[in-house]
Amino acid sequence: MTYVVIENCIKCKFMDCVEVCPVDCFYEGENMLVIHPDECIDCGVCEPECPAEAILPDSEESTQGWIALNEEYADKWPNITAKGESPADAEDWNGKTGKKEHLSTNPGNSG
Ligand code: SF4
Ligand code: F3S
Numbered sequence: 321m322t323y324v325v326i327e328n329c330i331k332c333k334f335m336d337c338v339e340v341c342p343v344d345c346f347y348e349g350e351n352m353l354v355i356h357p358d359e360c361i362d363c364g365v366c367e368p369e370c371p372a373e374a375i376l377p378d379s380e381e382s383t384q385g386w387i388a389l390n391e392e393y394a395d396k397w398p399n400i401t402a403k404g405e406s407p408a409d410a411e412d413w414n415g416k417t418g419k420k421e422h423l424s425t426n427p428g429n430s431g
Contacts, residue, residue, distance in 0.1 A: 322357035323366060324383040324390050329353060329374035330423050331413040335403040335430070337366040337375060348400035348428030349393055351407065356394035357387070372414050397427045404430025 325337075329352045337353065338346045345359035355366075355375075367375045376383050413419065 321362045322360040322378050322387075322390075323355050323362065323364065323375055324357075324378050324386050325352065325354050326374050326376060326383055326386045327419050328372045328415065329370075330419040331407060331416075332372040332374065332410045333428075334371045334406050334410060335400070336369045336371060338400050339403050340365045340369050344399060344401045345394075346400050347394045347397040348404075348430055349397050350424035350426040350428050352423060353400065353428075354390040354393045354397065357391050359394075393425070396425075398429070400428065400430055402430070404428075 331351050333351055333353065335353065342363060342365070343359055343361055345356045346353045347356060362377070364377070378387055
Protein backbone atom coordinates (compact mmCIF):
# COMPACT_ATOMS: atom_id res chain seq x y z
CA MET A 321 0.00 0.00 0.00
CA THR A 322 0.95 3.61 -0.46
CA TYR A 323 -0.62 7.02 -0.31
CA VAL A 324 -1.08 8.78 -3.65
CA VAL A 325 -1.17 12.43 -4.75
CA ILE A 326 -4.14 13.01 -7.05
CA GLU A 327 -5.34 15.63 -9.55
CA ASN A 328 -6.28 18.47 -7.23
CA CYS A 329 -2.64 19.00 -6.26
CA ILE A 330 -1.95 20.35 -9.77
CA LYS A 331 -1.48 24.15 -9.68
CA CYS A 332 -2.31 24.21 -5.93
CA LYS A 333 0.94 22.66 -4.69
CA PHE A 334 0.48 23.83 -1.09
CA MET A 335 3.33 21.60 0.16
CA ASP A 336 2.03 21.28 3.76
CA CYS A 337 2.38 17.55 3.12
CA VAL A 338 6.18 17.56 2.93
CA GLU A 339 6.49 19.10 6.37
CA VAL A 340 4.89 16.11 8.10
CA CYS A 341 6.18 13.09 6.16
CA PRO A 342 8.44 11.09 8.50
CA VAL A 343 10.31 9.43 5.64
CA ASP A 344 10.59 12.38 3.20
CA CYS A 345 9.06 10.49 0.30
CA PHE A 346 7.60 13.46 -1.64
CA TYR A 347 9.04 14.42 -5.03
CA GLU A 348 8.55 17.77 -6.69
CA GLY A 349 7.36 18.71 -10.15
CA GLU A 350 6.91 22.25 -11.39
CA ASN A 351 3.24 22.39 -10.34
CA MET A 352 2.53 19.13 -8.46
CA LEU A 353 4.12 16.75 -5.98
CA VAL A 354 4.05 12.95 -6.02
CA ILE A 355 4.71 10.24 -3.42
CA HIS A 356 7.27 7.50 -3.98
CA PRO A 357 5.22 4.30 -3.55
CA ASP A 358 8.20 2.21 -2.44
CA GLU A 359 9.21 4.72 0.25
CA CYS A 360 5.79 5.64 1.72
CA ILE A 361 5.17 3.77 5.00
CA ASP A 362 1.39 4.34 4.94
CA CYS A 363 1.40 6.39 8.13
CA GLY A 364 -1.41 8.59 6.81
CA VAL A 365 -0.33 11.81 8.54
CA CYS A 366 -0.08 13.75 5.25
CA GLU A 367 -3.68 13.13 4.18
CA PRO A 368 -5.40 15.58 6.57
CA GLU A 369 -2.65 18.19 6.14
CA CYS A 370 -3.38 18.84 2.45
CA PRO A 371 -5.67 21.90 2.03
CA ALA A 372 -6.63 20.57 -1.41
CA GLU A 373 -7.57 17.09 -0.15
CA ALA A 374 -5.27 15.76 -2.85
CA ILE A 375 -3.76 12.84 -0.92
CA LEU A 376 -5.51 9.49 -0.54
CA PRO A 377 -4.56 5.88 0.21
CA ASP A 378 -4.33 3.71 -2.91
CA SER A 379 -7.27 1.67 -1.64
CA GLU A 380 -9.52 4.59 -2.70
CA GLU A 381 -11.06 4.22 -6.16
CA SER A 382 -10.24 7.82 -7.13
CA THR A 383 -6.50 7.15 -6.97
CA GLN A 384 -6.72 4.86 -10.01
CA GLY A 385 -4.87 6.50 -12.87
CA TRP A 386 -2.71 8.49 -10.46
CA ILE A 387 -0.77 5.60 -8.95
CA ALA A 388 1.29 5.07 -12.11
CA LEU A 389 1.94 8.80 -12.41
CA ASN A 390 3.21 8.99 -8.81
CA GLU A 391 5.46 6.02 -9.47
CA GLU A 392 6.83 7.43 -12.72
CA TYR A 393 7.62 10.94 -11.52
CA ALA A 394 8.94 9.93 -8.11
CA ASP A 395 11.85 8.52 -10.11
CA LYS A 396 12.23 11.59 -12.32
CA TRP A 397 11.65 14.58 -10.04
CA PRO A 398 13.84 15.77 -7.11
CA ASN A 399 13.07 14.94 -3.50
CA ILE A 400 11.45 17.76 -1.49
CA THR A 401 11.68 17.93 2.31
CA ALA A 402 10.66 21.50 3.14
CA LYS A 403 7.70 23.62 2.13
CA GLY A 404 8.47 26.13 -0.64
CA GLU A 405 6.35 28.97 -2.00
CA SER A 406 2.98 27.92 -3.38
CA PRO A 407 1.67 29.44 -6.64
CA ALA A 408 0.12 32.88 -6.07
CA ASP A 409 -3.17 31.66 -7.60
CA ALA A 410 -3.21 28.31 -5.76
CA GLU A 411 -6.56 29.02 -4.07
CA ASP A 412 -8.17 29.87 -7.43
CA TRP A 413 -7.32 26.38 -8.68
CA ASN A 414 -8.44 24.50 -5.58
CA GLY A 415 -11.31 22.21 -6.55
CA LYS A 416 -11.24 22.93 -10.29
CA THR A 417 -11.84 19.98 -12.59
CA GLY A 418 -9.88 19.03 -15.68
CA LYS A 419 -6.56 19.97 -14.13
CA LYS A 420 -4.66 17.04 -15.56
CA GLU A 421 -4.11 18.84 -18.85
CA HIS A 422 -2.21 21.50 -16.88
CA LEU A 423 0.26 19.06 -15.35
CA SER A 424 3.84 20.10 -16.01
CA THR A 425 6.29 17.23 -16.30
CA ASN A 426 9.19 19.61 -15.57
CA PRO A 427 11.00 19.09 -12.26
CA GLY A 428 10.39 21.54 -9.41
CA ASN A 429 13.07 23.44 -7.57
CA SER A 430 11.86 24.30 -4.06
CA GLY A 431 14.25 21.73 -2.59
FE1 SF4 B 1 4.75 10.21 3.99
FE2 SF4 B 1 3.09 8.94 5.66
FE3 SF4 B 1 2.12 10.42 3.68
FE4 SF4 B 1 3.33 8.12 3.12
S1 SF4 B 1 1.41 8.39 4.25
S2 SF4 B 1 3.61 10.07 2.05
S3 SF4 B 1 4.92 8.08 4.70
S4 SF4 B 1 3.31 11.17 5.42
FE1 F3S C 1 -0.18 19.03 -3.23
FE2 F3S C 1 -1.61 19.01 -1.06
FE3 F3S C 1 0.90 18.52 -0.88
S1 F3S C 1 -1.82 20.42 -2.76
S2 F3S C 1 1.78 19.73 -2.51
S3 F3S C 1 -0.55 17.28 -1.95
S4 F3S C 1 -0.29 19.70 0.54
